[in-house]
Amino acid sequence: MIGLDPRQLLWRLAVIGLVATIVQIAAVSQLEILGANADVTPLVVAAVGLLAGSLPGAAFGFGIGLLLDLALVQTVGMSSLLLLALGYGAGRLRELRDPQGALVPIAVGAGATALALVGFALMSFLLGGDAPLDPAILWRLALTLAWGTLLAAPVHALVRRVLLPALPEDPRRRRRRAYTTGGLSPLSRA
Amino acid sequence: MYDKSLRRRRVALALLVACSLLLLTVYFGESAGGGLHSVQRGALEVLSPIQEGASRVLKPARDLARWIGDTVDAKGRVSDLERENEQLRRQAIAGTDAARQNVQLRRILGLDDAAGLAATRPVTARVIGQSPTVWYGTITIDKGSGDGVRVGQPAITGDGLVGQVTTATPGSAIVTLITDSRVAVSARVSENGVRGVVQTSAGGAGDLRLRYTTRSDRVERGWSVVTAGTSSAADRLQSLYPPGIPIGRVTRVTDAGTDTQQVEIAPYADLRRLELVQVLTARPNGNRP
Structure with missing residues (x-):
């Protein structure tokens, strides 16, 4: 955790959380294309987990979930529980596997969207609400998943841009170090 | 060092999970006037001006x-x-x-027309937020109890019924849409007066169903379903909705002529693209026809 400034990270996470929640409620939720709208909150939580680790990911997920439940007058604690699990999961993935591929944010974003959809359905059902599954709703869920997958990369890039100055040295310099410790950069060889 | 970090992480995670479960339990256990519900209304009041600004921007x-x-x-x-x-x-x-x-x-x-919708004292409100999940059908509007909006009042657009107010703060309110499983509307078929209750269909993704019709109740595709209003003479059994507000058009009738006939309805109002709604703040004649 060299170079990590917890206060700066906290501020940045708070701003990301507030902006993501407001944008989701005031704009993204009201945009329905082909019968479904995107949900950027699981994408943002997954991106934070992937960039900052499991604990900041879980805490951020809890916070953004609480804000969503309060702002939308939903069952308080439901989104918090779900999103903290997503943030923690994405963070653990980074800590245990440290995936480096360019497609990782997209795959993680798609997975986070899918888990959020399934998680909401399960929790709604467990809490006594209707969580029916018929072709119409499955189509809508599939579209939401598709929008989530499409938006995963830009959302991850945005979150990374905001968090970058507050992130530990390691993930920032990882790619550069591969050239400096293992030999010449492909560019200098050419 | 690693063990300490691991232990700290596990404790923090357990605390967050416990906190979420505690919130869930308390929220379910308390009444609508309870502490968490009050905090929620306070948060809505604080966030709604931000939402309104963001919605405009x-x-x-x-x-x-x-x-x-x-x-x-x-x-x-x-x-x-x-x-x-x-x-x-x-x-x-x-x-x-x-x-x-x-x-x-x-x-x-x-x-005169004053006895129609004008008598319900409609308050026009702008939609400033919408729930992102398929399972919750709610919108946030920029008018609240300060403008006469109260819990239980119906919300409409020029096309038809939208839903009912379920939370009201001085500056904003939450409207639960008719496609939410928590809302049921007493309705009748405009063409022949067949009565039933409109609720979300099994899909729950935006279509409705007219329930509790009998085998003798003929309903055909293309017919209109409107709110029934109050049919009881007792004041405590008043309907929340004035009679005659369009709800939707019948799109399909399966098992017609049987006790299990299913009447599916597509709402007239485009519930995913709401910009402005009207909240009917008065109940002339107890919403009786």
């Missing part, structure tokens, strides 16, 4: 995305609209004559 982006979506949808809708247009033209011809008679009858009875 982000309107061009929403309009652009809607234009793209509309363009994609438009191709598939042309033939449907042509068919509907033909049907509406026929209805309009019949309706003009009926309207003329209606005006004459109203004059005779000494009624």
Whole structure:
């Protein structure tokens, strides 16, 4: 955790959380294309987990979930529980596997969207609400998943841009170090 | 060092999970006037001006995305609209004559439009937020108890019924849409007066179903379903909705003529693209026809 400034990270996470929640409620939720709208909150939580680790990911997920439940007058604690699990999961993935591929944010974003959809359905059902599954709703869920997958990369890039100055040295310099410790950069060889 | 970090992480995670479960339990256990519900209303009051500002700022982006979506949808809708247009033209011809008679009858009875929707004291509100999940059908509006909006009042658009107010703060309110499983509306079929209750369909993704019809209740595709209003003479059994507000059009009737007939309805109001709604803040004559 060299170079990590917890206060700066906290501020940045708070701003990301507030902006993501407001944008989701005031704009993204009201945009329905082909019968479904995107949900950027699981994408943002997954991106934070992937960039900052499991604990900041879980805490951020809890916070953004609480804000969503309060702002939308939903069952308080439901989104918090779900999103903290997503943030923690994405963070653990980074800590245990440290995936480096360019497609990782997209795959993680798609997975986070899918888990959020399934998680909401399960929790709604467990809490006594209707969580029916018929072709119409499955189509809508599939579209939401598709929008989530499409938006995963830009959302991850945005979150990374905001968090970058507050992130530990390691993930920032990882790619550069591969050239400096293992030999010449492909560019200098050419 | 690693063990300490691991232990700390596990403790923090356990605390967050416990906190979420505690919130869930408390929220379910308390009444609508309980502490968490009050905090929720307070948060809504604080966040609604921010939402309102963001909603205005982000309107061009929403309009652009809607234009793209509309363009994609438009191709598939042309033939449907042509068919509907033909049907509406026929209805309009019949309706003009009926309207003329209606005006004459109203004059005779000494009624005017004030006894219609105007008497319900509609308050126009802007939609400033919408729930992102499929399972919750709610919108946030920029008018609240300070404008006369109260819990239980119906919300409509020019197209038809939208839902009912379920939370009201001084500056904003939450409207639960008719496609949410928590809402049920007493309704009748406009063409023959068959009664039932409109609730979300099994899909729950935006379609409705007219429930509790019997085998003798004939309902056909294309017929209109409107709110029934109050049918009981008892004041404590008043309907929340004034009579005659359009809800939707019958799109399919399965197992017709049986006790298990299922009447599916598509709402008239475009519930995913709401910009402005009207909240009916008064109940003239207890919402009786």
